Amino acid sequence: DGGITQSPKYLFRKEGQNVTLSCEQNLNHDAMYWYRQDPGQGLRLIYYSQIVNDFQKGDIAEGYSVSREKKESFPLTVTSAQKNPTAFYLCASSTPTGAMETQYFGPGTRLLVL
Amino acid sequence: AQKITQTQPGMFVQEKEAVTLDCTYDTSDQSYGLFWYKQPSSGEMIFLIYQGSYDEQNATEGRYSLNFQKARKSANLVISASQLGDSAMYFCAMREGPSNDYKLSFGAGTTVTVRA
Secondary structure, X not given: OOOEEEEXXXXXXXXXXXXXXXXXXXXXXXXXXXXXXXXXXXEEEEEEEEEOOEEEEOOOOOOEEEOOOEOOEOOEEEOOOXXXXXXXXXXXXXXXXXXXXXXXXXXXXXXXXX | OOOEEOOOXXXXXXXXXXXXXXXXEOOOOOOOEEEEEEEOOOOOOEEEEEEEOOOOOOOEEOXXXXXXXXXXXXXXXXXXXXXXXXXXXXXXXXEOOHHHOOOEEEXXXXXXXXXX
């Protein structure tokens, strides 16, 4: 079945530690996105990538880093510079078709700080 | 400025009744897309319905319909014949044109609770 997988489902981070969230898609989508969701709030864009080996900062990129070495994969690293990382992280992908482009989401990863 | 406004933090609806979720948006683009997503307690975002700015007819997908009023910049979601499984958070989102790199902006969401 085609879809987007995210792992792990839950992730615990210690102070000063970098952690990496995985996002893989087999939909053959060109574009991939990372969002952060805080409790009771909407989604905020962290980073996005429209093609392999290229990515752009979203609205809240500070303290995060990404790579896009393969079309299928878009891992997100939460660095120690991100002082408030506890949140729900959602990965999405789409095929760029302009304004009507629909993003499809993975199941998400909940990150908690110990 | 807020691009997407959802003014109803939470709503209760009786099973089998219809519910309307409000969404207003702000853009200066002529070409844009409006989306509604459902987020159950599991967390996954599920795409429900899409409306293009040039679409003359309101979008419909099964029990979901979008009441698109372009002049008022509103894109309300109507869920007909509510079911217990419709209890979730619902997000309105907008994609603007190339000036915004086609990024998606989300509202704060509306929590819907369906009562038996």
